[in-house]
Amino acid sequence: MSVLFPLFFAAAAAVIAPILLHLLRQRARNVQPFSSLMFLRPSPPRMQPKTRVENLPLLLLRCLALILLAIAFARPLWQGVDLITTEQKGRTLVLLDVSASMSRSGLWDQALAHLDQAVSDPEQRVAIVAFDRTLRPLLGFEDWVGQPPSARAELARTRVRSITPGSAGSDIGLALAGAADLISDDETAVAEAQGIKRIVLISDLQGGRGLDALRSATWPQGLGLSIRQVTSAQPTNAGLSLVTVEAGLMAEADDKRQRVRVSNDAVSKTQAFTVAWSDGVGSAENVSVPPGSTRVVRAPTRPAGKPGSAVILRGDDHAFDNTLYLTDAAPVEVPVLYLGNDAVDDPTGLSYFLKHALQPTRMLAPRLSINGLANQAEALNRFSWVVVGGAPSAAMAEQLTAHVTGGGAITVVLRQASDAAWLEKLTGHVLRAEEARVKGFALIGRVDFAHPLLRPFEVARFGDFTKIHVWHHRTLTPPPTAQVLAWYDDGQPAWFELPVGTGRVLVMTSGWHPADSQLALSTKFVPLIYTELQRSGRITPRPTQVIIGDAASMPAGAQTISGPLASADAPTSASITAQSIAQQGLYRVQTAGGVLVVAANVDPLESQTAPLALETLEALGVSITDADAATAAAAAALARTSERTLKVAELEARQKSWLWILAAAFVVLISETMVAGLFSRPKADKTASSNAEGAEGAEGAEGAEGAESAATGAAS
Known part of the structure; x- marks a missing residue:
């Protein structure tokens, strides 16, 4: 008690x-004085304690x-066993950064020293979680309290010694949001409020990825964040990353030298660097990058027949992001079918210009098949794109209808007005076409750049179609469900698109061959062809670069990965899962489409080692507490005393x-x-x-005295 x-x-x-x-x-109490006794010596009774x-x-x-x-x-x-066992000294969840930037010189030793301080109090309730792009629990709350107090700190050190910083990027916002959830889950499981709650963040606060994950979360009330920042004595950091070409589908096939980006941190003290191949073969490229800037250079040239696997950056203080693995993209084969009666070598026909436009690139390898309009074509569903340059036979029309209804993409070129008859059967709409009366030539006067086919031309210097002369075209009224993409200068539709089933039909009222227009000879033709090819939805470019720690960047359908490989021809090692890539290198990826060789590299954002501003965290509602271990211990002791007082008062109020x-x-x-x-x-x-007896005695005495007095008076 x-x-x-x-x-x-x-x-x-x-x-x-x-x-x-x-x-x-x-x-004696209530002493009554008598006048008759005034001449007598008082003799009070003796009082004894x-x-x-x-x-x-x-x-x-x-x-x-x-x-x-x-x-x-x-x-x-009465506090029994319940109060003693449930009373705790507070919760501490240690977030330990194991991202690539933590491998810089001296940072990991600092992190281990901060960890020793964070777990020095065995009376608190502790959990340890390592993080990069994901959270990896190393020590749970129950694991901690399940050990004797004298063995708890050593258990934490043992768990942490088993790991080192990896090659993945960091996401501090995601880590903080996840840690807050873990503390809330532990509170729910134990059911009592147990002292102060805090997260100890041990990190270099590398802020490349920002705090986007934390913006969508709500920071718990009463949860504090203690930051233990580790810093490097060598501030210069530069990194290498691959430049992704925006027009990748149209990149020249003979452009073998890939572009790499050199980024220099804002606090760097050096700006002169060298880009070279890791094996020392070939030339080196010198590049000057001022602090806080980036430069794009081509990978150094190599002797013919000697492909390289990685380029390195020299002149940097930290090597964690100075190696970039490269692999050539395997172009994706794209089958295209042309249905028409013109010969492929006829320079006046549609197929002639289509074939020359569909040249292989680094990303795509178009395979053009030509079939007559009257012949039965092979299965159309294996083709990504079908182009029809005339009126097909009835059997062929049925095949085309089934193909587009099932989700296929067809482009119909009206070479003459009579071709609209079979187009009615294909689309299910009434279409009446006539030959337009063109005086001289017509122009494409208006274009809908909001449509995906024409969006690449929305920049003013690329969007001028008025230089394309149209000698002949057909006029017809599109159905209400059609979307017009371009109009002639007389207001007639030039191109429009119709949805049919789950597929679509693109109708061009004029051909691109010289007899109808100058489209095939203009700079707009090849981009139009490749954009429509890409819109077919059946092209999945094979990725050659993946970011370590980012499972979303893996190729679609990836099942197992073998590696890392020193080169693409090296023997494979044991198979691993896509999510377990933890180091840089070349990997063989088993996908549904075959085996690919991909390069795994450090996240380019990890090279931005400038620390986050603490004001950014506070603006998101994070309560940042002390940054000193001694102050933290004193605050924890005070909070534990207050917590015990509140708990005892609560128990007494219940009893x-x-x-x-x-x-x-x-x-x-x-x-x-x-x-x-x-x-x-x-x-x-x-x-x-x-009292009654005394009164009677007094009366008798008074009577005797009176009688005596009377007798004396009589005698006298």
Whole structure:
């Protein structure tokens, strides 16, 4: 048992009062002076202190009442095992950064020193989580409390010694949001509020990825963040990354030298670097990059027949992001079908220009098949794009209808007005076409650049179609469901698109061959062809670069990965999953489309080692507490004391023992009153009897004295 207010026990000292009152000397009370005795010498009775307590039950009742009142005001409570075992010293979740930037010189040793301080108090409830782009629990709350207090800190150190910084990027926002959820889950599981809650973040605060994940989360009330920042004595950091060409589908196939980006951190002290092949073969490229800037250069040239696997950056203080693995993209084969009667070598036909436009690139390898309009074509569903340059046979028209209804993409070129008849069967709409009366030539006067086919031309210097002369075209009214993409200068539609089933049909009212227009000879033709080819939806460029720690960047359908490889021809190692890539290198990826060789590299954002501003965290509602371990320990001790006081008060309020003790005190006081009445009644009767006898004696004496006086007077 314990008490909430122990000072009230001092009131129990009042129990001495009844005892002293019972032992006081008996003194005469109500002394009545008599005039007849004024000349006599007073002789009061000798008073002796009592050595024996009279009315012992009455004394005990009075003492018990005082003791019960003192106990009631002290607010006693009975704290059993439940309070002792559930009382904790607070929660601490340690977030340990193991991203690539933490491999810089000296940072990991600093991180381990901060970890030792964070786990030095065995009485708190501790968990340790490592993070980069994901969270990896190293020590759970239950693992910590399941160990003897003397072994807890050593257990934490043992778990952390098993890891080192990897090659993945970091996401501090994601880590903080996940850590807050882990603490909330532990609170729910244990069910009691247990001291202060805090997250200890041990990191270089590399801010390349920002705090986007934390912006969508709500920071828990009462959760503090203690930051233990590690810093490098060497500020210069530059990194290498691959430049992704925006027009990748049209990149020249003979452009073998890939572009690499050199980025220099804003706090760097060096700006002169060298880009070279890791094996030392070939030339080197010198590049000057001012702090806070980037430069794009081509990979150094190599001798013919000697492909390289990685380029390196020299002149940097930190090597974690100075190696970039490269692999040539394997172009994706794209089957295209042309249905028409013109010969492929006829320079006046549609197929002639289509074939020359569909040249292989670094990303795509178009394979053009030509089939007559009257012949039965092979299965159309294997073609990404079908171009029809005339009126097909009935059997072929049925095949085309089934293909487009099932989600295929077809481009129909109206070479003459009569071709609209079979187009009605294909689309299910009434289409009446006529030859337009063109005086000289027509122009494409208006273009809808919002349409995906024409969006690449929305820049003003690329969007001028008025230089394309159209000699012949057909006029027709598109159905209401059609979307017109371009109009001639007379207002007639030039190109429009119709949805059919789950597929679509693009209708061109004029051909691109020289007899109809100059489209095939213009700079707009090849981009139009490749954009429509890309819009078919059946082209999946094979990725050659993946970011370590980013599972979303893996090729679609990837099942197992073998590597890393020193080169693309090296023997494979044991298979691993796509998500377990933890180091840079070349990997063989098993996909549904075959085996690919991809390069795994460090996230380019990891090269931005400038630390996050703490004001950014505070603006998101994060409560940043102390940054000193000693201050943290003092604050934790104060919080634990306050927490225990609140818990004891809460337990006492539930038990309400004082109420029962106070009721018992009232019962004792009532009993004392009754006992006091029993002891005082006989004494009162005795006193009354004595008083009566005294009165009678006094009257007799007065009568005798009067008689004596009368007798004396008579004798005289």
